[in-house]
Amino acid sequence: MKFKDYQTDGFYDELFEKAGVPHEAAKPLVAKIESLPKGDLHRRQQAAEAAFLQMGVTFTVYGSDEGTEKIFPFDIVPRVIQPADWTQIERGLKQRIEALNLFINDVYHDQNIVKDGIVPGELLNSADSFRPQCVGLTPQRDIWIHVTGTDLVRDDAGKLFVLEDNLRCPSGVSYVLQNREVLKRTFPNVFESMNVQPVYDYPNRLLAALQHLAPVGVAEPTVVVLTPGMYNSAYFEHAYLAQQMGVELVEGSDLVVQDNFVMMRTTQGFQRVDVIYRRIDDDFIDPKVFRKDSCLGVPGLMDVYRRGHVALANAPGTGIADDKAVYAYVPQIIKYYLKQDMILPNVETFLCGEPKQLKYVLANLDKLVVKAVNLSGGYGMLIGPHSTKKEQKDFAAQILASPRNFIAQPTLSLSRAPTIVDDDFEGRHVDLRPYILYGEDIFVMPGGLTRVALRKGSLVVNSSQGGGSKDTWVVTSKEAGSSQTQPTNSQTQTQDVTDA
Amino acid sequence: MLSRTADAIYWLARYVERAENVARFVDVNFTLALDLPNESAAQWKPMVLTTGDESEFTDRYEDFSEQNVVRFLTFDRENPNSILSCLWQARENARTVRDTISSELWEQVNHFYLLVKNASKRDVIDSSHEFFAAIKQASHLCTGIADSTMSHGEAFQFARLGRTLERADKTARILDVKYFMLLPTSDHVGSPYDALLWSALLKSASAFEMYRKRFRAIHPDRVVEFLMLDPHFSRSMRFSVKGAERSLRLITGGDESGYANPVERKLGQLRSELDYADVDEILKGGLHEYLDGFQGKLNEVGGAVYESFFALKPVKA
Numbered sequence: 001m002k003f004k005d006y007q008t009d010g011f012y013d014e015l016f017e018k019a020g021v022p023h024e025a026a027k028p029l030v031a032k033i034e035s036l037p038k039g040d041l042h043r044r045q046q047a048a049e050a051a052f053l054q055m056g057v058t059f060t061v062y063g064s065d066e067g068t069e070k071i072f073p074f075d076i077v078p079r080v081i082q083p084a085d086w087t088q089i090e091r092g093l094k095q096r097i098e099a100l101n102l103f104i105n106d107v108y109h110d111q112n113i114v115k116d117g118i119v120p121g122e123l124l125n126s127a128d129s130f131r132p133q134c135v136g137l138t139p140q141r142d143i144w145i146h147v148t149g150t151d152l153v154r155d156d157a158g159k160l161f162v163l164e165d166n167l168r169c170p171s172g173v174s175y176v177l178q179n180r181e182v183l184k185r186t187f188p189n190v191f192e193s194m195n196v197q198p199v200y201d202y203p204n205r206l207l208a209a210l211q212h213l214a215p216v217g218v219a220e221p222t223v224v225v226l227t228p229g230m231y232n233s234a235y236f237e238h239a240y241l242a243q244q245m246g247v248e249l250v251e252g253s254d255l256v257v258q259d260n261f262v263m264m265r266t267t268q269g270f271q272r273v274d275v276i277y278r279r280i281d282d283d284f285i286d287p288k289v290f291r292k293d294s295c296l297g298v299p300g301l302m303d304v305y306r307r308g309h310v311a312l313a314n315a316p317g318t319g320i321a322d323d324k325a326v327y328a329y330v331p332q333i334i335k336y337y338l339k340q341d342m343i344l345p346n347v348e349t350f351l352c353g354e355p356k357q358l359k360y361v362l363a364n365l366d367k368l369v370v371k372a373v374n375l376s377g378g379y380g381m382l383i384g385p386h387s388t389k390k391e392q393k394d395f396a397a398q399i400l401a402s403p404r405n406f407i408a409q410p411t412l413s414l415s416r417a418p419t420i421v422d423d424d425f426e427g428r429h430v431d432l433r434p435y436i437l438y439g440e441d442i443f444v445m446p447g448g449l450t451r452v453a454l455r456k457g458s459l460v461v462n463s464s465q466g467g468g469s470k471d472t473w474v475v476t477s478k479e480a481g482s483s484q485t486q487p488t489n490s491q492t493q494t495q496d497v498t499d500a
Numbered sequence: 501m502l503s504r505t506a507d508a509i510y511w512l513a514r515y516v517e518r519a520e521n522v523a524r525f526v527d528v529n530f531t532l533a534l535d536l537p538n539e540s541a542a543q544w545k546p547m548v549l550t551t552g553d554e555s556e557f558t559d560r561y562e563d564f565s566e567q568n569v570v571r572f573l574t575f576d577r578e579n580p581n582s583i584l585s586c587l588w589q590a591r592e593n594a595r596t597v598r599d600t601i602s603s604e605l606w607e608q609v610n611h612f613y614l615l616v617k618n619a620s621k622r623d624v625i626d627s628s629h630e631f632f633a634a635i636k637q638a639s640h641l642c643t644g645i646a647d648s649t650m651s652h653g654e655a656f657q658f659a660r661l662g663r664t665l666e667r668a669d670k671t672a673r674i675l676d677v678k679y680f681m682l683l684p685t686s687d688h689v690g691s692p693y694d695a696l697l698w699s700a701l702l703k704s705a706s707a708f709e710m711y712r713k714r715f716r717a718i719h720p721d722r723v724v725e726f727l728m729l730d731p732h733f734s735r736s737m738r739f740s741v742k743g744a745e746r747s748l749r750l751i752t753g754g755d756e757s758g759y760a761n762p763v764e765r766k767l768g769q770l771r772s773e774l775d776y777a778d779v780d781e782i783l784k785g786g787l788h789e790y791l792d793g794f795q796g797k798l799n800e801v802g803g804a805v806y807e808s809f810f811a812l813k814p815v816k817a
Contacts, residue, residue: 240599243598248505
């Protein structure tokens with residue numbers, strides 16, 4: 001397979017500047033693929049898929065009986081991120097997480113940002129994700145958001161935007177790690193020659209960030225991962241992270257509150273738990289405080305948490321900062337807490353809760369993407385240009401019924417990346433979800449999950465909606481600390497990397 | 501380790517062992533059918549009796565034909581003890597503890613399940629011997645991989661506890677049903693078929709060659725003695741129970757001079773009973789009665805394991 005007929009069709013392409021001309025950073029990769037014998041790429045793709053199945057790297061599909069497990073569709077042609085872009089991403093995300101953390105802390109304490117008139121109080125009070133149970137709480141080390149997966153996109157000019165923040169239980173990082181394992185086997189030589197930044201130490205970093213939260217006086221904290229169980233779609237990831245960190249994977253029924261501590265049931269009796277990386281939503285973690293009907297969580301957990309006898313990551317209540325209406329205020333939030341301008345811009349966002357903006361949204365439904373503020377995974381969306389008049393009318397009714405619950409954004413013409421389709425490469429839209437850890441400091445894993453809309457023309461990349469993934473290669477240049485001999489990119493990019 | 505995790509590992513090992521045992525005796529019966537004269541063609545009914553799932557079978561199948569029995573024992577998803585069902589359950593258990601077991605073991609269990617699942621898509625088992633041999637080998641691989649990739653700590657010992665208890669139970673069942681079935685056909689005594697059938701019994705427990713080395717001539721009482729009481733053969737009831745007890749003591753840290761919980765007590769009693777048993781006495785008292793009692797005691801051990809290590813006591817608010 002060759003790229004000679006590959007067209008960028010006027011979209012920003014992640015590998016090609018224009019047809020036939022790869023980006024500087026992607027040149028070795030493109031050259032390697034071009035040099036493969038006929039049929040070889042297909043063979044490598046099949047080998048990669050077989051490896052995933054054999055390793056049991058699968059996700060659960062709801063509502064189908066036989067094949068309840070599928071491998072996450074995967075394209076072996078990686079997406080390459082150039083050094084200058086990565087520098088901006090890394091700095092922008094650190095800034096964003098720092099500010100959002102300060103924001104959450106403020107929301108559950110004095111709400112100075114409301115008093116100072118930056119964010120309307122009504123916006124917080126009306127948010128579904130606001131947790132009155134968390135008011136006055138101070139989590140260990142004042143950190144609320146320990147693990148974040150922020151979704152980024154590019155427009156047709158190649159400009160990067162933050163599409164949304166996922167501050168509750170963002171998933172997908174295990175696919176990044178597994179994709180990389182498989183890609184290293186698939187393209188060993190080219191991988192080495194390109195100075196791809198490693199991702200393998202993510203579990204170490206995650207463990208360190210979690211251990212950092214240990215209650216006072218606990219030298220060797222017992223860390224666990226709390227999962228809703230094996231029927232959860234992300235169960236593979238929960239098990240994988242627990243295994244890679246060498247900690248127990250627990251379910252709610254394994255934990256019990258005794259004498260103001262959280263204990264787990266072991267074959268040798270009860271053992272104290274100090275830090276819980278919970279992969280269960282707020283609503284379910286403690287039936288005594290949140291949803292009464294939940295049997296996934298641990299009754300009394302919040303009380304222990306309040307006493308500082310156990311740490312929870314992410315802290316309950318963080319969802320307030322990824323409410324899609326709050327998102328619209330992030331530029332002001334950064335300015336307010338850090339006195340800085342936003343490094344990674346937001347996508348222009350209209351709040352239906354604001355009468356003027358609502359009017360504009362209703363008049364332009366055919367041009368906008370409308371999203372419900374509390375839903376994710378591609379649900380509760382209207383993609384204006386791809387919708388029918390009837391869908392627009394139905395959606396308008398929903399918006400009018402509860403304007404606060406909707407936002408709208410212009411449709412971006414998302415960037416594309418070459419993807420194997422039958423016997424050729426075709427451009428498919430992609431986004432990027434880097435993972436950020438907040439422990440002793442803020443760490444952005446170099447890379448992230450590149451999600452691909454596999455259906456032609458589709459803009460929806462969610463795995464629940466037919467999306468797939470690609471490995472993401474953040475390449476670095478020679479001066480940035482590598483001993484490789486790959487020719488460097490331009491002088492400016494080198495400087496950017498060393499600045500970071 | 502977590503009680504739930506220990507439970508899952510214990511059952512993971514039991515189900516893999518169970519699948520292997522079913523494969524072994526179905527395979528032997530296939531081979532036997534080829535050697536027997538037509539009129540006394542291999543009996544398939546005892547295969548079902550061995551598993552203890554007779555009513556499950558008769559509810560859904562018309563007769564004990566080879567085809568029905570083989571289907572029931574290998575691919576029938578509704579039969580919880582078919583090879584496919586055992587492996588499905590083994591894999592589900594492995595999946596819940598894949599953070600605890602080694603990746604190598606998880607991949608082998610996954611591979612094992614896929615092997616049988618893919619075979620089940622064809623209605624007929626072609627080259628059955630290769631198929632069942634592959635199953636036995638896959639099971640041995642699980643054991644070997646666990647042995648050489650996992651720390652021999654608690655998780656490993658729970659797996660071995662499950663495997664050895666299952667093995668003791670299956671050897672007892674095979675012996676019980678086969679003995680019962682072979683004895684009455686006294687017209688075969690001394691005929692070539694006699695040796696053939698007793699050899700088949702030994703082969704069902706992969707014991708034929710080892711028996712030969714120990715006793716050489718095939719004699720019913722010696723076959724019984726070998727499968728029940730041999731101190732060195734790894735599938736004998738005594739050896740398996742001893743292995744189970746060793747794992748148990750490694751889990752609890754207790755020595756063999758007493759007991760600290762009901763499992764240690766029951767298992768210790770059972771082990772010493774076998775240590776001091778005499779095959780002639782057992783046969784005089786009735787082999788079936790003895791084996792029945794043995795299985796009952798093993799079930800009690802299983803119950804005590806559950807109570808002592810796995811039971812999740814209800815949480816009081």
